[in-house]
Amino acid sequence: MKADPTHIEERIRAFQEACRRAGAKATHQRTEIFRAVIATDSHPDAQAVYRQVKERIPSISLDTVYRNLKLLAEKGFLQIAGTSHDSLRFDGNMAHHHHFSCTRCGMIRDFVTDDPQGLKIPEEACAFGEVQSLHLEVKGICAACRKKLKAKDKK
Ligand SMILES: [Zn+2]
Ligand SMILES: [Zn+2]
Structure with a gap:
């Protein structure tokens, strides 16, 4: 199931604004990583996010993706949905569920x-x-x- 595209753009705008307010940069990389998580309800792990973001930013590394995912979760933009098969899973659904x-x-x-x-x-x-x-x-x-x-x- 894919999230509604207009809703995604709205959330990205809100995300970029919140980053600015928090004094963190909403870099292109960070924004694309955020987009990859909120665009799906599959609760991707870093590998899955990496595969997707790499299509748009071929030079990105798995390590960068992982560090940014952790940061986004720390700042409350994403949630950690638990672990499975030894990897952390990320959740873009911030509503209670x-x-x-x-x-x-x-x-x-x-x-x-x-x-x-x-x-x-x-x-x-x-x-x-x-x-x-x-x-x-x-x-x-x-x-x-x-x-x-x-x-x-x-x-
Ligand atoms: Zn199954
Ligand atoms: Zn969830």
């Missing part, structure tokens, strides 16, 4: 739920300090992986 993650292929998809289904923050968690939000990570095997597994079983 939850994740389904596939334990086989590492697919991460967003979902929102209006009804928190009576989810109560466990007291055990509250004991550590002030709770600010509740994030769910539902783990499982995605439909595509299920299909592949079934096909394998038949052999």
